[in-house]
Amino acid sequence: MSTRRxxxxxxxxxxxxxxxxxxxxTHLNLPPGYATTTAAGQSVTGQVFSMISATxxxxxxxxxxxxxxxxxxxxxxxxxxxPVRGDVRLQSGxxxxxxxxxxxxxxxxxxxxxxxxxxxxxxxASQYHSAATRxxxxxxxxxxxxxxxxxxxxxxxxxxxxxxxxANRLVQxxxxxxxxxxxxxxxxxxxxxxxxxxxxxxGYVYALKPSRFIVECSSLCGLxxxxxxxxxxxxxxxxxxxxxxxxxxxxxxxxxxxxxxLPKFALVYYPSPTTY
Amino acid sequence: xxxxxxxGGRSQAASxxxxxxxxxxxxxxxxxxxxxxxxxxxxxxxxxxxxxxxxAGILLGYLVGSVGFLVxxxxxxxxxxxxxxxxxxxxVKADAVELEAPSPRNWTRxxxxxxxxxxxxxxxxxxxxxLFFVAGFQAMMIRTELLHPKGGPWxxxxxxxxxxxxxxxxxxVATLVIVATFGNYFVPLMIGAKRMAFPRLEALAFWLxxxxxxxxxxxxxxxxxxxxxxxxxxxxxxxxxxxxxxxxYIVGFSFIGIAATIAGINLLTTIFTMRAPGMSWSRxxxxxxxxxxxxxxxxxxPPVLATTLALVGLDRSVQSSFFLPSNGGSAFLYQExxxxxxxxxxxxxxxxxxxxxxxxLPVFARKPLFGYRLAVAGMVGVAMMxxxxxxxxxxxxxxxxxxxxxxxxxxxFISIPTGxxxxxxxxxxxxxxxxFKLPMLFVAAFFFNFLIGGLTGVFLSDVPxxxxxxxxxxxxxxxxxxxxxxxxxSLYAATYYWFPKLTGKMLNERLGxxxxxxxxxxxxxxxxxxxxxxxxxxxxxxxxxxxxxxxxNVWISVNAFLFxxxxxxxxxxxxxxxxFVKERAPLNPWNSRSLEWQLPTPIPADNFQRIPxxxxxxxxxxxxxxxxxxxxxxxxxxxxxx
Numbered sequence: 004m005s006t007r008r009x010x011x012x013x014x015x016x017x018x019x020x021x022x023x024x025x026x027x028x029t030h031l032n033l034p035p036g037y038a039t040t041t042a043a044g045q046s047v048t049g050q051v052f053s054m055i056s057a058t059x060x061x062x063x064x065x066x067x068x069x070x071x072x073x074x075x076x077x078x079x080x081x082x083x084x085x086p087v088r089g090d091v092r093l094q095s096g097x098x099x100x101x102x103x104x105x106x107x108x109x110x111x112x113x114x115x116x117x118x119x120x121x122x123x124x125x126x127x128a129s130q131y132h133s134a135a136t137r138x139x140x141x142x143x144x145x146x147x148x149x150x151x152x153x154x155x156x157x158x159x160x161x162x163x164x165x166x167x168x169x170a171n172r173l174v175q176x177x178x179x180x181x182x183x184x185x186x187x188x189x190x191x192x193x194x195x196x197x198x199x200x201x202x203x204x205x206g207y208v209y210a211l212k213p214s215r216f217i218v219e220c221s222s223l224c225g226l227x228x229x230x231x232x233x234x235x236x237x238x239x240x241x242x243x244x245x246x247x248x249x250x251x252x253x254x255x256x257x258x259x260x261x262x263x264x265l266p267k268f269a270l271v272y273y274p275s276p277t278t279y
Numbered sequence: 280x281x282x283x284x285x286x287g288g289r290s291q292a293a294s295x296x297x298x299x300x301x302x303x304x305x306x307x308x309x310x311x312x313x314x315x316x317x318x319x320x321x322x323x324x325x326x327x328x329x330x331x332x333x334x335a336g337i338l339l340g341y342l343v344g345s346v347g348f349l350v351x352x353x354x355x356x357x358x359x360x361x362x363x364x365x366x367x368x369x370x371v372k373a374d375a376v377e378l379e380a381p382s383p384r385n386w387t388r389x390x391x392x393x394x395x396x397x398x399x400x401x402x403x404x405x406x407x408x409x410l411f412f413v414a415g416f417q418a419m420m421i422r423t424e425l426l427h428p429k430g431g432p433w434x435x436x437x438x439x440x441x442x443x444x445x446x447x448x449x450x451x452v453a454t455l456v457i458v459a460t461f462g463n464y465f466v467p468l469m470i471g472a473k474r475m476a477f478p479r480l481e482a483l484a485f486w487l488x489x490x491x492x493x494x495x496x497x498x499x500x501x502x503x504x505x506x507x508x509x510x511x512x513x514x515x516x517x518x519x520x521x522x523x524x525x526x527x528y529i530v531g532f533s534f535i536g537i538a539a540t541i542a543g544i545n546l547l548t549t550i551f552t553m554r555a556p557g558m559s560w561s562r563x564x565x566x567x568x569x570x571x572x573x574x575x576x577x578x579x580x581p582p583v584l585a586t587t588l589a590l591v592g593l594d595r596s597v598q599s600s601f602f603l604p605s606n607g608g609s610a611f612l613y614q615e616x617x618x619x620x621x622x623x624x625x626x627x628x629x630x631x632x633x634x635x636x637x638x639x640l641p642v643f644a645r646k647p648l649f650g651y652r653l654a655v656a657g658m659v660g661v662a663m664m665x666x667x668x669x670x671x672x673x674x675x676x677x678x679x680x681x682x683x684x685x686x687x688x689x690x691x692f693i694s695i696p697t698g699x700x701x702x703x704x705x706x707x708x709x710x711x712x713x714x715f716k717l718p719m720l721f722v723a724a725f726f727f728n729f730l731i732g733g734l735t736g737v738f739l740s741d742v743p744x745x746x747x748x749x750x751x752x753x754x755x756x757x758x759x760x761x762x763x764x765x766x767x768x769s770l771y772a773a774t775y776y777w778f779p780k781l782t783g784k785m786l787n788e789r790l791g792x793x794x795x796x797x798x799x800x801x802x803x804x805x806x807x808x809x810x811x812x813x814x815x816x817x818x819x820x821x822x823x824x825x826x827x828x829x830x831x832n833v834w835i836s837v838n839a840f841l842f843x844x845x846x847x848x849x850x851x852x853x854x855x856x857x858x859f860v861k862e863r864a865p866l867n868p869w870n871s872r873s874l875e876w877q878l879p880t881p882i883p884a885d886n887f888q889r890i891p892x893x894x895x896x897x898x899x900x901x902x903x904x905x906x907x908x909x910x911x912x913x914x915x916x917x918x919x920x921x
Contacts, residue, residue, distance in 0.1 A: 009709075009710075033814070034747065034814050034815060034816065035747050035816070041743070041746070042747075044743055045743045045744055045746060045747050048741060048743050048744055049738075049744060049814075052737065052738050052741060052744065055737075056734040056735075056737065056738070059734065060730055060731070060734050063701050063705075063730055064727065064730065066705055067701075067704060067705060067708070067723075067726065067727075070705065070708045070709055070711075071708060071713060071723060074644075074708055074709065074710055074711045074712070074713055075712075075713045075714075075715060076645070076711075076712035076713055076714050077712075080712060081870075082645070082712060083645040083646065083712065083900040083901035084644060084645050084646035084710055084711040084712045084900065084901050085646065085710055085901050086646070086647050086899065086900065086901040086902040086905075087646065087647065087649060087706070087709070087710070088647045088648075088649065088650075088651065088898075089649060089650045089651070089652070089653065089706070090649075090650075090706070093702070093706070094650055094653050094702065097698075097699070097702045098695065098699075101694070101695045101698045102695055105691045105692055105694060105695055108691050108737065108741065109684075109687060109688040109691045109692070111741075112684075112687050112691070112740075112741040112742060112743065112744075113684040113687065113688070115741075115743045116683060116684060116687070116742045116743055117684075119742075119743050119746070120680060120683075182516065182520070183514070183516045183517040183520065183610070184514050184516070184517065184610055184614075184676075186675065186749075186750055188750065188818070190747065190816040193746060193747060194746065195675050195746045195747070195749060195750070196675055196677075197673075197675045197676040197677060199610050199611050199676060199677055200516060200603075200604045200605070200610050201604025201605070201609065201610065202604070202610075202611060202677050203677075204675075204676070204677035217816075219816075219818050219821075220818070221675075221749065221750030221751070221818050222514070222750060223439065223508075223509060223510045223512075223514070223517070223820045224517060225439075225508055225517055225520075226435055226436045226439070226508065227435060228435075228439065228820065228821065229430075229435060229438075229818075229820075229821035229822050229823050230435070230823070271604075273604065273605040274605075275605075
């Protein structure tokens with residue numbers, strides 16, 4: 004059989020399958036969803052990477068399966084195949100193609116990354132120069148074994164066990180830990196920031212609409228790591244700006260009296276070690 | 280004249296006497312000495328202890344006990360006389376007994392120090408595969424816990440300890456199973472050497488493995504709840520805060536690292552200095568090239584681990600504060616140091632798997648390996664680049680922002696040399712005459728599994744995607760596809776391929792086919808949904824999950840039990856074919872050109888009566904003028920027809 008037939012047949016199968024796969028992927032809403040700009044960016048990136056992976060993966064599988072089936076040894080034929088050791092053009096072409104794909108993925112990822120960690124880029128383009136971007140809401144996330152607590156330094160430093168953030172405003176999370184390494188992960192917000200002791204780890208989120216979100220711990224931190232979460236009644240919430248303002252007032256009244264027992268607000272804390 | 284020195288110089292007489300048993304150097308006396316010295320070490324440590332933790336005693340107990348065990352076994356038999364300036368006598372004995380089939384007289388050499396690399400290879404093989412099944416049983420326990428969203432039979436602390444034990448023991452297995460078993464056994468044979476460069480070091484590398492496993496499992500009995508709470512990565516400061524089970528992790532993991540370094544030094548020196556005449560680098564089998572590539576990692580990376588764990592040990596026992604920020608240390612430092620080792624470590628798992636797959640492929644395609652030089656460049660390139668990507672494990676830990684694009688790009692670039700192996704596959708099977716014997720089936724499965732594993736790695740390398748996927752089941756799916764789907768499937772292929780040369784028997788064909796289909800199908804049905812649950816937000820190392828994910832988790836658990844069962848089929852096949860089948864295998868059942876298949880079975884103790892001269896490469900299938908690989912007697916190679 005001619006070389007051309009052995010390449011065209013699997014090539015056609017590949018084209019059909021990968022077009023079908025890519026079209027399906029463009030219509031899927033991949034996690035983590037579209038509740039924030041960062042989550043939306045990740046969902047789109049997931050689609051793009053899935054399409055690239057599907058195209059490449061289907062190519063390798065289709066060609067390999069075709070070759071394995073068509074070029075199997077017939078029973079009774081104990082001979083060898085032709086002594087082909089290599090092909091410079093094919094090898095260079097493969098290297099060039101894989102480099103191009105990788106460069107594209109790296110460039111796409113770097114641009115997307117800048118859009119997720121640079122405060123001005125996390126907000127939608129229309130908000131670049133707004134006051135909301137220049138003055139983000141700062142929420143300090145404190146992880147400890149085995150609970151998350153949240154402090155709002157711009158509102159007197161009160162500490163709350165539940166997290167509320169406003170929609171349509173840049174929010175800056177200053178994440179730290181009191182003891183071991185934890186991971187603050189708000190899945191639908193598309194943010195994961197490790198809580199490391201003695202370190203202030205910063206992340207940004209711009210929520211697009213009110214929603215509820217779950218917070219989990221993503222870094223093994225001891226016995227109750229799996230239960231270190233805000234779910235159910237303790238769900239995090241993205242509130243509209245007015246609802247957030249009234250929540251803050253209520254929280255200041257409710258949690259404020261504890262402030263005098265708490266350490267002064269700082270970016271990192273060093274609680275005195277427990278002896279055990 | 281062949282010579283094999285057995286340290287201790289004990290002859291293998293069949294008669295038993297208590298005096299001989301208890302006064303000679305053997306496994307039993309070494310164990311007793313190890314336990315006694317261990318207790319002495321524990322007592323010593325307890326004297327040093329300034330606070331009430333007990334870690335100094337446990338750590339010293341493990342270390343001193345291990346030294347006592349190794350000395351009791353006979354590793355210091357040459358060392359001590361030399362240090363004292365006395366003459367050293369090492370008994371040499373003729374090898375008539377080892378040229379016969381294994382007999383009851385010489386089974387004891389597998390339980391002591393052997394200077395024969397083939398014996399050490401079998402020791403590693405049996406020992407490490409045993410650990411594989413222990414760790415696999417633990418995986419079954421983990422999946423039992425995850426049958427219900429609110430958790431299962433094991434309480435939270437026990438579950439994390441189970442996860443850690445499964446993970447760490449599988450790391451032991453993955454580091455050593457191909458390199459130490461097949462590398463030690465076959466590399467000297469493939470390059471035409473009579474022995475390895477440092478036989479006594481190699482035996483030491485083996486005996487560190489049972490020590491490491493026993494030390495690790497003794498952590499189950501420490502403290503309330505037992506085990507260690509950190510998972511296999513051992514993050515400080517949790518590792519510093521943990522109870523006594525953590526000490527077993529520290530010492531056990533360090534020993535395995537040391538064993539990997541030793542194996543690396545030995546293999547590198549052997550390959551560089553002991554190749555037969557005519558074995559040029561371009562005639563080297565691709566498996567040996569894989570060993571060269573991996574040993575650069577294996578020699579350089581585990582010492583970083585041992586150092587890091589030593590620092591954790593110091594933090595735990597003498598209250599230093601390398602990783603405690605409240606006293607000036609840095610928790611983040613642990614992550615950096617650990618992953619600087621940790622990333623080359625995972626390439627230590629995968630590069631030998633490439634070597635096995637590319638070694639077996641030409642034999643069953645009956646064609647030369649397509650792109651031999653590219654394959655070598657790929658494996659060496661992967662090994663070199665693996666040093667530059669480690670921060671992709673800690674993208675969210677607060678690394679300097681400018682580093683993230685760099686490590687993301689470097690990680691994505693490493694997929695270029697990794698992808699080369701698929702070109703080797705496609706080019707080798709192009710116009711081939713593929714024989715679908717069992718080793719070839721597993722090689723095909725390897726490539727399929729590794730394709731999925733590799734592509735999902737690209738997802739994880741992208742930082743924005745990693746924000747959602749890190750710390751969840753997507754990562755777990757990725758590394759199970761590459762390590763189990765990649766390395767373990769190439770382990771299966773290697774056992775079916777080399778079993779006739781190792782044991783003189785063929786593995787049973789029907790059991791093998793049953794093993795292949797159940798393993799391939801159930802592996803994929805188990806681990807493919809991992810990507811789904813990971814993308815849907817299920818974190819790893821957590822015994823509870825959202826109720827909406829229960830159906831997926833139950834599906835995964837049931838298929839995991841079936842995949843575990845398929846491994847038992849493999850084990851039964853090995854035991855049955857080795858011990859109960861009488862029919863001898865042909866000398867070269869796969870018609871391979873490679874040098875190890877030109878030797879008789881069982882292979883003589885010193886491999887070659889006379890070092891052969893290598894006159895051709897091992898992949899010259901289909902070339903009618905190609906000479907056989909080696910000339911065993913000078914001047915007998917047929918002159919090719921021109």
